[in-house]
Amino acid sequence: MADGGGGDAAAxxxxxxxxxxxxxxxxxxxxxxxxxxxxxxxxxxxxxxxxNATNTMSSTFIGSNGHLGNVFVYVKEGLxxxxxxxxxxxxxxxxxxxxxxxxxxxxxxxxxLEITNSDPTLHNIHASPTANDEFNMGQPIQGMRFERTFDxxxxxxxxxxxxxxxxxAYVGVVDHPYFxxxxxxxxxxxxxxxxxxxxxxxxxxxxxxxxxxxxxxTGQTAEVSFTFTAP
Amino acid sequence: MTWLHPYARxxxxxxLLLITAGGMVTSTGSGLAVPDWPNTYGYFMFSxxxxxxxxxxxxxxxxRMIASIVGLLTxxxxxxxxxxxxxxxxxxxxxxxxxxVILQGLLGGLTVLYFLPTPISVSHAGLxxxxxxxTVCLALCTSAGWHRSGALDTHAPVMRDSTVLALATGLPxxxxxxxxxxxxxxxxxxxxxxxxxxxxxxxxxPPEWGFAIAVHFLHRVGAAVTALAILATLGHLLAHHxxxxxxxxxxxxxxxxxxxxxxxxxWTVLSGRAPLINTAHVATGAMVLGTALVLxxxxxxxxxxxxxxxxxxRARAPRTATEPAAPGAPV
Ligand SMILES: [Cu+2]
Numbered sequence: 145m146a147d148g149g150g151g152d153a154a155a156x157x158x159x160x161x162x163x164x165x166x167x168x169x170x171x172x173x174x175x176x177x178x179x180x181x182x183x184x185x186x187x188x189x190x191x192x193x194x195x196n197a198t199n200t201m202s203s204t205f206i207g208s209n210g211h212l213g214n215v216f217v218y219v220k221e222g223l224x225x226x227x228x229x230x231x232x233x234x235x236x237x238x239x240x241x242x243x244x245x246x247x248x249x250x251x252x253x254x255x256x257l258e259i260t261n262s263d264p265t266l267h268n269i270h271a272s273p274t275a276n277d278e279f280n281m282g283q284p285i286q287g288m289r290f291e292r293t294f295d296x297x298x299x300x301x302x303x304x305x306x307x308x309x310x311x312x313a314y315v316g317v318v319d320h321p322y323f324x325x326x327x328x329x330x331x332x333x334x335x336x337x338x339x340x341x342x343x344x345x346x347x348x349x350x351x352x353x354x355x356x357x358x359x360x361x362t363g364q365t366a367e368v369s370f371t372f373t374a375p
Numbered sequence: 376m377t378w379l380h381p382y383a384r385x386x387x388x389x390x391l392l393l394i395t396a397g398g399m400v401t402s403t404g405s406g407l408a409v410p411d412w413p414n415t416y417g418y419f420m421f422s423x424x425x426x427x428x429x430x431x432x433x434x435x436x437x438x439r440m441i442a443s444i445v446g447l448l449t450x451x452x453x454x455x456x457x458x459x460x461x462x463x464x465x466x467x468x469x470x471x472x473x474x475x476v477i478l479q480g481l482l483g484g485l486t487v488l489y490f491l492p493t494p495i496s497v498s499h500a501g502l503x504x505x506x507x508x509x510t511v512c513l514a515l516c517t518s519a520g521w522h523r524s525g526a527l528d529t530h531a532p533v534m535r536d537s538t539v540l541a542l543a544t545g546l547p548x549x550x551x552x553x554x555x556x557x558x559x560x561x562x563x564x565x566x567x568x569x570x571x572x573x574x575x576x577x578x579x580x581p582p583e584w585g586f587a588i589a590v591h592f593l594h595r596v597g598a599a600v601t602a603l604a605i606l607a608t609l610g611h612l613l614a615h616h617x618x619x620x621x622x623x624x625x626x627x628x629x630x631x632x633x634x635x636x637x638x639x640x641x642w643t644v645l646s647g648r649a650p651l652i653n654t655a656h657v658a659t660g661a662m663v664l665g666t667a668l669v670l671x672x673x674x675x676x677x678x679x680x681x682x683x684x685x686x687x688x689r690a691r692a693p694r695t696a697t698e699p700a701a702p703g704a705p706v
Contacts (some may be wrong), residue, residue, distance in 0.1 A: 190429035266427055268410045270490075278490050280407050284416035284427070306408035307430040 161226075161338040167360040169334040169368055173326050173346055175212040177374025180205045185243075185310040192265035193242035193308060202310075203247040204350055211330025212372055214248045215348050216300060216316045218323035219334065220355060222342035228320045231255045234291070237303070237313060239267045239283070244303060244313035248349070250323040251315050253297055260289040266307065273301040276317065280306075299347055314349055346370040379459055380517040386448045387510040391661055393445045394503050396438040398657035401561060402650035405431030406491050412484040415439070442480060449476045452513065462681055465516055472509040479506055493562050500558035504551060504664055511665045515672055516679075520621065524673065525682050533616055534677050542608040543622075543674035546629075547667040549604055553597040554660050560590045566648050569595070572641040598637050601663075605629045608670070625670040632663045 182201040187193040206213035234256035238245045242263060251257050259269055261283035270280040275298040281290065294301065294317040305311035316323060324332035334344075337360045347353045351372040358366050400406050408431025409415050415423040415436050420443060428436055449472055456469035479502045486495040515521055524530070533539055560566055568587035575581040575595070581588050609626040616622055639656040646652050676682060 189431075189433070192429065265429060266416055266432070268408060270407050270410070272490070280410040280490055282410040282416045306405055306435075307432050309404060309431065 163336055165339055165362045166336040167339055167362055168365040169337060169342075169344070169358055169360060170365050171217070171332055171334075171344075171368035171370070173212045173215045173217070173330040173332070174210055174369060174371040175207055175330075175374055176210075176371050179207045179212070180375060182206070187242055187308070187310065190242065190265055190308060192263065196264070197241040197243070199241060199243065203243070206328050207330060208328045211326075211328065212348065212351075213326050213328040213330060215326045215330070215332075215346050215370070215372075216248055216250060216314070216323065217326065217332045217334070217344060217346045217370070218250065218299070218316055218318050219320060219337070220343045220345040222340055223320050223322070223338075226320070226338070231321070234258045236260060237269075237315070238262055239269075239305070239311070242267075242308050243311055244305075246313070246325070248300075248314050248325050249316070250325065251294065251317055252321065253295065253317055253319040254293055257292050257294070257315070258289055259283070259292065261286060267305045267311070268307055270304045270306055271301055272304065273298050273317075276301065299345070299353075300349075316347065344368060346372075348372055350375065379455055380514070380519070382455065383452060383510070383514040383517050386445070386452050387507070387514040387665075389441075389445050389448055390507045390510045391658065391665075393438070393441050394507060394661045395654060395658040396434070396441045397500075397503060398654035399650060400434045400438045401496075402648065402653040402657075403431060403434050405434040406496070407487065408432045408435045409439070409487070412487045413439075439483075442483065446476050446480060449473050449510075452510075456513070456517075460517070462516075464680055465513065468509060468513055468516070472506060472513065475502065475506045475509060479503060491562070493559070496562040497555070497558045500562065501551075501555050504554055504661060507661055507665060508547075508551075508668050511668050512672065515669055521676075522681075524621065524676050525679070527677055527682055529619070530677055533619065533622070533674055536615060539608070539611055539616065539674055542604065542611060543671045546601075546604055546608060547664060547671045549597075549601055550660075550664045550667045553594070553601050554664060556590065556594045556597050557657075557660060560587075560594050563587065563590065565591045566653070567644060570644065572644045595640075598633075598640060602633050602637060605633050605667075621673055622670060625666050625673070629663065629666050629670065632659060632666060635659055636663055 182205060185200045185202055187197055187200060203214060231252045235249065235251045236258045237249070238260045240262040242265070261267055264286045266282065266284035268280055268282045271292075272278050273294065275296040276294045279292065283290075296317070297319045298317045300314040300316050303313040303315065322334045322337060324334060326332050339360050339362050341357065341359050343355050344358055345353050345355045354370050354372065356368050356370060358368050360366055411417065413420060416427070418424075420439060423436060453469040453473040456466050460466050460469070479499065482495060482499040482502060486492065486499055489495060527534075563586070565587035568591040569575045569581060571577060575592060581592055605626070609630055612619065612622050612626050636656065636659045639652060639659055643649070643653045643656050
């Protein structure tokens with residue numbers, strides 16, 4: 145469910161460096177303390193949502209066995225000056241069961257973000273970025289879709305539906321392919337990185353951000369782990 | 376003419392309802408639940424299906440519909456005044472009300488299209504109160520009581536009492552300023568910047584400052600100042616103008632309203648901004664302003680063009696030859 149949206153992250157189409165020299169990063173995000181119980185989302189202000197929703201639990205805290213999901217991990221520093229070919233595929237943000245799927249995801253600068261409404265009710269899609277243009281658009285009819293792109297990197301752009309106050313999502317806009325979102329197992333991989341020193345950042349919607357330094361060497365997999373403290 | 380005054384009162388009451396509906400939009404965070412304007416999700420406003428008025432749309436679209444109705448009522452009032460009202464300044468007040476309500480609608484649309492920027496949202500909140508004040512004026516000035524009081528036969532003691540003139544004139548301005556501070560707090564999300572009440576972080580004065588805490592604290596100080604000013608006004612009226620029931624009654628009402636208002640303000644904080652309580656606070660704020668305005672207008676009755684300057688109770692001393700005529704004064 146926590147598909148990073150950047151499924152192509154592992155294999156840029158035409159890397160600006162020799163992939164034979166690449167190394168990988170493999171890591172996990174841990175939660176120190178007890179995972180807060182997921183809140184029940186009260187959807188009764190829209191009868192369609194109350195009737196059709198299959199999942200009414202908040203996605204803010206997901207995880208298992210001390211591992212934390214819905215954390216956005218990306219290379220924050222170390223790729224300056226390098227350019228990466230534009231991604232070809234598009235990323236989809238769907239509104240289904242009166243929630244956003246995925247809840248946390250990533251998209252490349254300039255990559256098409258497709259926003260769809262699979263619900264038989266209306267939504268407004270209100271993104272409130274600071275480094276990109278704010279927008280608020282309505283999708284009153286089931287099956288509607290439109291496309292947007294972001295011009296500048298931004299961690300993170302919040303999405304909100306003002307009709308259904310509980311609906312929110314976060315997208316990380318990055319100018320390179322090295323990002324991932326953890327699932328409940330807290331694991332992530334950043335593959336095929338040019339060798340070098342990097343700063344990784346992990347972002348969680350309530351627990352904030354953490355950074356780690358990592359050195360990538362050719363043919364090796366560097367291990368990284370982040371630990372957030374439970375609220 | 377007979378039905379004009381009840382109609383003006385009705386417009387005034389409808390405006391209070393409109394302010395309450397607008398308060399619900401902000402209190403529930405529904406300001407952007409309808410992304411387009413003046414249409415609603417592509418529908419002409421009045422053809423938007425009721426079944427789609429769900430979630431935040433209920434508040435935002437409902438506010439727009441009530442606003443349109445108040446706009447139409449105002450057109451009716453302005454036209455009616457223009458045809459039936461002999462006093463020119465009241466006819467002009469009607470035109471001003473119409474212009475204000477149109478501008479107010481445009482501000483409402485603008486704030487939606489620009490994603491609720493604070494200056495536009497605060498202006499929308501502030502202009503709402505101005506429009507409400509205009510409807511209060513129109514309702515008051517078209518009343519039989521206002522007409523009777525134009526004789527100024529019992530008004531002389533108030534006219535000569537500079538303290539009551541200053542208090543009753545300053546009060547609506549003070550309340551309006553307080554409302555603007557509250558609106559700024561509300562539209563910058565600073566309503567819970569100080570989480571406890573009546574103390575601030577367990578102290579009389581907040582231990583740390585930032586914009587949010589400052590504007591929130593200023594609103595609390597403003598509440599205390601307003602309450603004291605109302606107490607002073609009531610005390611002064613009771614001591615010196617006890618016979619003026621038309622002034623004593625709104626002054627008592629002001630005291631009751633301001634105490635309710637402070638209670639609602641504290642309750643808003645302690646409830647974590649429960650929408651109904653928060654909105655009751657907005658509506659009561661408008662009532663405080665409207666009541667202060669009625670008191671202020673009645674105290675200043677002699678300054679209005681329809682006051683009949685008779686006998687020894689002249690509003691103005693007769694002009695002497697050495698005194699130049701005021702511009703526009705009747706010669
Ligand atoms: Cu929605």
